Amino acid sequence: xxxxxxxxxxxxxxxxxxxxxxSPRWLVKEGRExxxxxxxxxxxxxxxxxxxVINDIKDAIKRELDAEQAVGWNAILFPSPAFKRMLVVGLxxxxxxxxxxxxxxQYFLMFIIEKAGVESRTMQSVTLISLGxxxxxxxxxxxxxxDSKGRRPxxxxxxxxxxx
Numbered sequence: 001x002x003x004x005x006x007x008x009x010x011x012x013x014x015x016x017x018x019x020x021x022x023s024p025r026w027l028v029k030e031g032r033e034x035x036x037x038x039x040x041x042x043x044x045x046x047x048x049x050x051x052x053v054i055n056d057i058k059d060a061i062k063r064e065l066d067a068e069q070a071v072g073w074n075a076i077l078f079p080s081p082a083f084k085r086m087l088v089v090g091l092x093x094x095x096x097x098x099x100x101x102x103x104x105x106q107y108f109l110m111f112i113i114e115k116a117g118v119e120s121r122t123m124q125s126v127t128l129i130s131l132g133x134x135x136x137x138x139x140x141x142x143x144x145x146x147d148s149k150g151r152r153p154x155x156x157x158x159x160x161x162x163x164x
Contacts, residue, residue: 023039
């Protein structure tokens, strides 16, 4: 009926539900401070004053709610000209990433490698890992170039590959 591969995740979920406590932040947000205090006492060293941590959590929640109410949906539904440009660039970048199909290529990369003539499972895995490491190294280099060159020039440089 079900193989071990289908049962194992279920067992892990049940185990985690039994062992893992609720998030202290969620408990404070729900007004269950005593339970949050108990969870924090498990995490912090014995004798540590977790009341200050709970107060910090309360302050953070209040600041987030204040910021959310100050900006709200109006910033997106009725954006200022500057924010409108930011939305266009952000959404445009996200759409462009999906349109070029890199995610689809990565998802089907094993099939693509196989169709390219690499028959051995070991060589397919080595090729897949090598391409992953290449992508990681390019991301690291690009991350460092962001600081020195800026995002805009790098974005235009990345579009050069799209023209061919």
